[in-house]
Amino acid sequence: MRSIRFATVALATAALTLPLVTGSAAAGPPAGRTAAPHSHAQHDRLREAAPEGFVVGSAVAGGGHHLEQDYPDPFTYDREYRKVLARQFSSVSPENQMKxxxxxxxxxxxxxxxxxxxxxxxxxxxxxxxGHTLLWHSQNPEWLEQGDFSKAELRAILREHITTVVGRYAGKIQQWDVANEIFDDQGELRTQDNIWIRELGPxxxxxxxxxxxxxxxxxxLFFNDYNVEGVNAKSDAYHALVQDLLRQGVPVDGFxxxxxxxxxxGFPGDLEDNLSxxxxxGLETAVTxxxxxxxxxxxxxxxxxxxxxQAEYYQRTLEACLAVDGCNSFTIWGFTDKYSWVPVFFEGxxxxxxxxGDYERKPAFYALRDTLREAAREDDCEKRGTRHGHGRT
Structure with missing residues (x-):
């Protein structure tokens, strides 16, 4: 059997020694949402403003898109970045570190x-x-994309990778983006640029x-993609695929x-309809x-x-997620412009x-905070109304 070597040395002790932040427990959220008590000091934290059971996350910067930038890995070397990440968010997504x-x-x-x-x-x-992500057409290593592997070898490589990576973090990762961006904008499978689908079939x-x-x-376990916010050819393709997989008993949990x-x-006004x-x-949904x-x-x-x-777009996206019972995970792709991938990929x-970049809060931040606060208040009123035998009318 081929021997596998692991590198597991800790990156930086400082990254792991921040004070504990009070908030939701590390286990998965409960099925329902109930409002958590808030102190005035906590009100400016997104994670504390949110209804209980609704996690608010950020991508964790650190490499990949930033290799051409003139700064080191933010997560390892920027203490202020880690402090804000810990205080504001109840969920984190490795931007590149699990690719x-x-x-x-x-x-x-x-x-x-x-x-x-x-x-x-x-x-x-x-x-x-x-966890992000297990099967994707992009950011694969050269040894994989340019290797001369048989179909049996490729299949074994993917199975070993998923088993090793997911198994290592078993019980520590709430959601996995298992299959990422497998359709193009026309709703066709990526049969050319996705090595797994091209070589091994759908x-x-x-x-x-x-x-x-x-x-x-x-x-x-989730499907994850861009340009699927509204009802369109691409999201239709996922909707049809998910139904087929569920009929086969495949363990798909989310979209x-x-x-x-x-x-x-324009803003995708049918976002809530699409999530619904x-x-x-029977799937969970998320904004990731x-x-x-x-x-x-x-x-x-x-x-x-x-x-x-911009603040309106952030708010409307959050409102759409909050309006869908099974949408309990809301993640922004980084919180500071200091480490944003956008200028690298979208000129101008x-x-x-x-x-x-100086960690000053924009109107978009306050739009999210206030929307979360309002959702928590509504959930609290509903909970108390149910307790006293009164429902919504």
Missing amino acids: WDHIHPERDRYDFRQADAIVAFARHNKQVVR GIVADAFRWAHKADPRAK SVQGHLSTRY RFDAL ELDVRMDLPETGEPTAEQQRK EGYANVMT
């Missing part, structure tokens, strides 16, 4: 250092973790879910929309990668109207997160 090129850089070697540090940080700060997607479930039966939005375009139809299939980019003026400073519109666009 294949980071965690499995060589055929016979796994490097768990960055992922381990994030999972330990989350446990220390009573946060849940979203059935490999079902196998990935089965292997992940076997490695950690408690983790919730998530990434939410990489731009003020260039997946909810009707929300940011709202914009075209910046020559000054580089957005106008008040641009900030208002930026200012996409809820805090500036």
Whole structure:
């Protein structure tokens, strides 16, 4: 049997020694939402403003998209970044550190250092973790994409990877993005650029879910994609695929929309309807990668109207999730413009997160906070009304 080497040395002790943050426990959220008591000091924390059982998350920056930037890994070296991450959020998603090129850089070697540090940080700060991602067409290591493997070898490689990675974090990761971006915008499977589907056929997607479930039966297993916020050809394809897989008994638990939005375009007004139809299939739903980019003026400073519109997009996305019973996980793709991926990939666009590079809060931050507060109040009123025998009319 081929021997596998693991790299598990801790990245930085400082990343794991922040004070504990009071908030939701690291276990998965309960089925219902009830309002948690809030102190005045906690009111400005998104995680404390939220209804109980509703997790508010952020991607954890650190490599990949940032390799060409002139700063080191933010999670390891930026103490202020970690402090805000711990205080504000009850969920974290590794932006790149669990993708294949980071965690499995060589055929016979796994490097768990960055992922381990994030999972330990989350446990220390009573946060849940979203694992991202197991089967994807992008950010695969060179050894995999350019290797000369038989179909049997490729299948064994994927199975071993999923079993090893999911198994390592069994009981520590709440949700996994098992299959990421497997359809194009026309609703066609990526049969050319996705090595797994191209070489092994569409059935490999079902196998990935089965292997992940076997490695950690408690983790919730998701499809995840962009441009599926509304009802369109792409989300229709997922809706049809999920129904087929459920009929086969494949352990699919959830469907998530990434939410990489731009003020260039109108807001997807049918977001709630789209989430609701997946909810009707018995799936959990989630928003997993929300940011709202914009075209910046020559000054580089957005106008008040641009900030208002951005805040509206953030708020409407959160409201749509809150309106769907099974949508209990809401993640923004980074919280500070200091480490945003957007300017690297969208020339001329930026200012996409809820805090500036100096960690100043934007109107978008307060829109999220106030929306969460209102949802918590409504849930509290509903809970008390039910306790006293009064329902909503």
